[in-house]
Amino acid sequence: MSEVFDILISASFWAAVLRIASPLILATMGELICERAGVLNLGIEGIMVIGAFTGWMAVYLGLPLWGGVATAMAAGMLFGLLHSTLTVPFGLSQHVVGLGVTLLATSTAYFTYRLMLPEVTSPPKIEPFQPLHIPGLSDLPWLGEALSQTALTWAAFAVAGLVAFTLYRTPLGLAVRAVGENPAAVEAQGLSVTGLRMGAVIVGSGLMAVGGAFLTLSAFSSFFFEMVNGRGWICVALVVFGAWRPGKAVLGAILFAAFDALQIRLQQTDLGAVLPYQLFLALPFILSILALILMSRRAEVPAALMVPYNKGER
Amino acid sequence: MRLEPIANPSAVRRLGLPVLALLATLGVAMALATIAGANPLAVLGQIATGALGSRLAILETLNRATPLIFTGLAVAVAFRAKLWNIGAEAQLYAGAIVAVLLGTGALGSPMVLPVSALAAMLAGAMLLLGPVLLKTRLGVDEVVTTLLLNFIMLLFVSYLLEGPMKDPMGMGWPKSPALTPEARLPRIVEGLRLHWGFALAIIAAVIVWVMQTRTALGFEIRAVGQNPEAARFAGMPVNAVLLKTALLSGGLAALAGWSEVAGLKGHLSQDLSPGFGYTGIIVAMLALLHPLAVVVTAVFVAGIFVGSDAMSRAADVPTYIADMLLATALLFMVLAILLTKVRVVRG
Amino acid sequence: MTQGHFTVSRRGLLIGGTAAGIAANLPLQAFAQDPIKMAGIYTVPVEQQWVSRIHIAAEALKAAGTVDYTYTENVANTDYPRVMREYCEAGVKLIVGEIFGAEAEAREVCAEYPDVAFLLGSSFMPDPDAHPNLAVFDNYIQDAAYLSGIVAGGMTQGNIGMVGGFPIPEVNRLMNAFMAGVREVKPDTKFQVSFIGSWFDPPKAKETAFAMIDGGADLMYAERFGVSDAAKERGVLAIGNVIDTQPDYPDTVITSALWHFEPTLNKAVEMVLAGSFGAANYGTYSYMIAGGCSLAPLGTFEDKVPSEIKALVAEKEAAIRAGSFIVTIDDNEPKSS
C-alpha cells in the first residue's frame, strides 16, 4: 500500500489527473447542460470525434490553436443543431437520435479525413498547446509541477465554473433548470421551451466537441480513428455521478481521472503483476456504478429528462 | 409549431413518407459520392446490387440482420416497459461466453444446442437483472448502469480470452477455442454464411409478438411502460413485471451473441459484435417497438449497411460512407415515421 | 506530411539490403502484362503501423503498374468474410489482409474461390491440401527488434518502459525480442510493461508513458503512437517499432525496428504472375535474412550511441544474416520486471 501512497503524493500524478480530467470535464459540462434542459444527448461520443477531427484539421490547415478550438466548437454545435431539431420540436426518441448522431458524426469525421488525406500512413502532427508558465505559481515546488497544464486545461475548469455560475446565478440558468424539470412552467412564463432546449443542446454539443478537440490539440498532436475511445460514454455516466450538478460532476471527472492515472501506475507495482490489466481498466467503470449506488437516494434527476414537450399537451 | 395526431393517416402518407426518407438517403449517397469523386448515378445501382443484387448479397444482408433481430427484440421488449436497456451489447457477450463454455466439449450430447441456448439466455437475463434490481430497489438510473456494464463486459471478455478461456491452440491470439461441430448451428445454405440463427430470430420475433399481444404478461409490460403508477394502483406487481421484462430482454440479447458464436463464427473473440447491441436500439425504435416490425427494420438496417459498404468498394470511395448512409437513413426514417402519425401545425 | 510512403519505403529498401532489392525488382520486370487485380482487406485504418507497411508495399507495386490495387479498411471481423467474397466475385485475383480474428470463416472463403490467391496474415500454418491457394504471413521482425534492444541496452541506465496495445503475438514477439536484446547488454534492466487495451488512443498511450517515466524509465519502447511524444516532452529516449519515427522525433527516437512487407508481397505477386502461387508460409520473408526487416539508421543518434554498442549490433546483424544466430520467437505476454 505504501506504493499507492507514494503515487498519490507525487506532483506528476496530480498533473496527470488534471490532464486526463480536462476533456472529460469539458464534455461532461456539455452533456450536463443538455440533460439539465431535459435532453439526453447520446450523440456525445460522435460529437467528441468530430470535435477532435475538425479542431485538429483546422490547425493543420493553418488556423491558430484557438481557431481550432473555435472550429471544433462550431462543428459540435452543428451536430447539436441536428440533434436538437429532431429531439425537441419533433420530439423523436433521444436514444435513437443520439446514437444516430454519434454514428453520423463519427463516420463523417472518418470519411472527411480519408478524402482529405488519402495517401498518408501516419497522420500529420500539429504543434499542440504547451503547458503554461504562470509566473510565481509555476515556480512553486510541488504545486508548480502539478499545475503545469495547457491553456485548454485551465479553460476546462473555467468552463465548469462558468456553467455552474450560469446555471445557478443567472436568469438563463434558471430557465434551463426549469425547462428540464417542467417545460410547462417555462411556457407559462412566456419563455420558449423549444428555444431553451435547442439552445442548451447546441451549446452543450459545442462543449463536447471542444472536449474532443482537447485530445488532438492538447493531449496529443494529431488525429487518429477511434481515439475518443469511449470517453463520451464515460461523460454520460459522470453527469449522473455528479447528480446533474456541475461541481459534483467536476469532482467525479477528477475522481475518474485519478483512478485512470492510478491504474496506469499500479500496473507497474507488485499488485499489477498478479492482477489482469483488464481489471485496472475496468476499475473506473466499476467505481462509477458503486458511486451511483451510494448516492442513488439523494440524486435529483431532472423530472422532464427524456420527456419531449408538445405545446398544449399536459 | 405543435404536433397534432392524425386520426386516420392516409395510405399515401403512411407509405409515401418512408419511401421519401429512403429517397432522401439515396440523395445523400449521391452527394457524398460526388464529393468523393465517384459517379453519383452509378452509386444507386451499386447500393442496390450490394444489398440485394445476388444470392450472396441477399444472404449476407439477412446474415447481418440476424443478431440485429435479437438485439432489436431485446430492446423493443425492454423499452415497451420503459426499461431503458442500453446494455444489449454486454448481454450479447454474456450469451456468447455461455455458447463457448458449453459448446467446447463440456456438453457432448445432442442436447448441447438447446441447453446452451437456454443457459445463454439465462446469463444475459442475469446480467440485466442487476441494473434492474438497482433501479427498482434503489432508484439507480439504468441507462447509465447498463451502459457502463457494456465496457466492463468487454474488458471481462478480454480477460477471459487472454486468460481462462484462451484457446491453447490459438497461437497466442486472444480468442476462445472453437465450438465442437454438434454445438454449431447448421447453415441454411451450404457454403454461404446464413445459418439457422436467422430462423430462430424470426421465431423469437413471433413468440415475443404473441407474448405481447396475447398474454397477461405482455399486457402488464405495456401497462407498466405506459403508466407505472396506474399499473401499481391497479394491483400489478410493477417491480416483478420489470424484472420479468429484464429477464426476457437480457435473454433475447444474449441469443444474439449465442447465435453469432454458434451459427457464424464458431468461437468467441473480442470483436464479436461491431455494436450490434447499440444498433439494436435503432432497429427497435424504427420498428416502433413492434416485434414483427423488428424483423423488417433489422433487414433494412443490415441492407443499408451491406449495400453501402459494397458500393464503397465498387465506386472506390472511403468505406466510412456506409456508416454515414446508415446514420442518415436512420434519422430520415425516424422522422418520416413520426410524420406518418402527426402533422406539424401552428400553435 | 506529404513526404508520403515512398520516401520511407525507399529508405527501407536501401537499408534492407540486396535481398529486398532483388525481390522488389522481380515483379517489375513483368509490367508488360496486365496488372494483377489485387485487394487489401484490413480490420483497422491504414494508419495503423502494422497495416501501413502492407499498404505501402501494395501502393508501390500499384505505382509500378504491376498490380491494380484497391483496399477496404476498418472492416469488422464479422464482415470480413463478406468483403472477401465481394472482392472474389468482383474478379480480384490476389487478396492481401489479416485473418487473425476470422481464421475459420476466412479459410472457408479461400476454399470456395480456388482461383483467387490469398496472402493473409495469420497465426496458423498454411494447409496445402485444404487451401492450396492460401499463403500466410506475419510480422516476424524479431531480428530487428532484437538489434534495437541492443541499442536500447546501450543507452538506458537500466529502466525501460514499454507501452503496448494488446498483448497479442504480433506485439509480444517483438517486445520479447527487444527485451532479449536489452538483456544482452544490460541483464539487470528493469522493464515496465503496460497494455492500454486499444490500438488508437495516443493520449492514453502518452499518459501511460508519462507514468513509466515517473516510475524511472529513461527509455521508452514505442509500440504505439503517443509514447514517443511523452518521451520527447520529458527528455527521455525512445525506440521505434515497425515504422521509422525518427524524422518526427529527431532528438528522441534512437532507432526503430522496421518491417518491410515488400519481400513478402513481391514474392506473392511473382508467384501469381508465374501461375505457381500456392500454400506457403511467407512469414520467413519478414526475417532480416530475407530483407523483411531492418534496423533503421541511427541518424541523429549516430554519434551518441557508444561505438562498442554499434559494433555489437553490427556483429549480431552479420550473424543473423549469416544464419549463425537465430533470434528466439517468443509469443508469450511480456511482464513487468
Add this chain to the structure above:
Amino acid sequence: MTRETEAEVVLRLDRITKRFGALTANDAVSLTLRRGEVIALLGENGAGKTTLMNILFGHYVADAGGVEVFGAALPAGNPKAALAAGVGMVHQHFTLAGNLTVLENITLGTESLWSRGTAGAREKVERLSRDFGLAVHPDAKVARLSVGERQRVEILKALYRDARILILDEPTAVLTPQEAEALFATLRKATALGLSILFISHKLHEVMAIADRCVVLRHGRVVGEVDTHATNTAALAALMVGGELSLPRAEARAAGPVLMTLDAVSTPDRGATPGLKAVTLDLRAGQITGLAGVSGNGQTALAEIVGGLALPSAGRVMLQDTPIARWSPGEALARGVARVPEDRHHQGSIADFDLTENAVELARRAGLRGKDYQGLRRPVPRTRDAHSPSVRREHAEADPRPRDGVRPAYHSGKSAGPRT
C-alpha cells in the same frame, strides 16, 4: 360585491372557434370581462373551458375568432404576449418546476435571459404576499410545498408580473374548504385593487359566492350568461347539463357489520409529511365514512394502506375480523377493496390504452387472469386514435361497462363524485 357594469372592458373574446380533428372544442365563444369584475366560466368537463383559456393564454391558436386585451388585439399563440398584456393564468395543473424555489419560479422568465438578474425581486414577492394574503416562504423548494401553497405561488407569479386580468382554472378542485376560503379572500382583495378575474369552476356554491356574472358553456358553445344575483344553483346546473337535474336523496339507514378495521395503525413519516399515528377506524357495510383534513396530513398513507400499497409499521389491519397477512393492491382488489385514486391521470388510467384494455385491467384483477383476455376484447370498440387532450380526457372518464361474469371490483378511471 358591487358590480360596475359601466367599468372599462379589459378583455374581449370574439367568436373563438377551435377544432381538434372532428371535435369542436370551442364554437364561436364570445365573452366580455370588465375592470374589477369576477366572471365565472361554468361547464361540465369537456365543455371547452380549458381549451378556451389555453387559447386566451396563447398555448393554442384558435381556428377563428380573436382576443382583445385592453382594447388591443392579442397576437395568437404567444404566451409571452398574453403575459405582457397583463393576463395571468393559474392553471388547473400547476406549472411549477419542483426543483426550483418559490422565488425562482416566480421570477422565471421575468428578466432578460442574458442579464445577471435584477435585485429587489424578493422584496416585491414579500410585499405581494403580504398585500394579498398569500403566505409562502420565498426560498422554499416548490417540491416540498403543499397543494394550497403551490397555488399561492401560481397566483404570486401572475401578480409579480403585474397582471390585471387573472384567470383561474378550477382553482378550488385541489383545496380544502379552509384553503378555498383563503383563496376567495385573496380574490376579493384583488378585485378591490381593480383586477379582473375569470374563474373557471363547476362548484356552483363557490360560483354563487364569488362571481358577479356566470357564463355557461356546453359542448363548446355559450349557452347562457346570467348575473349571479339573478340566478340560483339549480338554474345554473340546468344550464350546464341542458335540462333539469334531480339531485339524489340520501336516506338514513342502519350501519351493517364491520368490513374493515384499522387498529392503532401507524406509518413512518415521509420527509415533511407526517405518517399516521395510531389511527383506529372501522369501515361498515352500507355506510359512507368521510375523512376530513387538510391534504398532506396522512390521507395518502391511509389510502395506501387501505388500497394495498403499503403495510403499517405498527398496528393491525383486519378484513372482516381477520388480520391481513399478505397485502398488495392485487390482494386488496381480490378481497373486494376498490380504490378510485385522487389523480386519475397518473394513477387511475393508462391514457394510451384503449377502453377495453383499461377495463381488462379490472377484469384481470377480479381473478380472470390472462386466459380470458381475448374474450374480453371484443365488445368495446377501440378508441386509440383519440389523442387530443379533450378527447383523451373523455375516454379516461368514460364508464367501462362490466361484461358478464366480471365483478366490477375496481374502476380505474372515474373522477370523484357528482359535480354540482
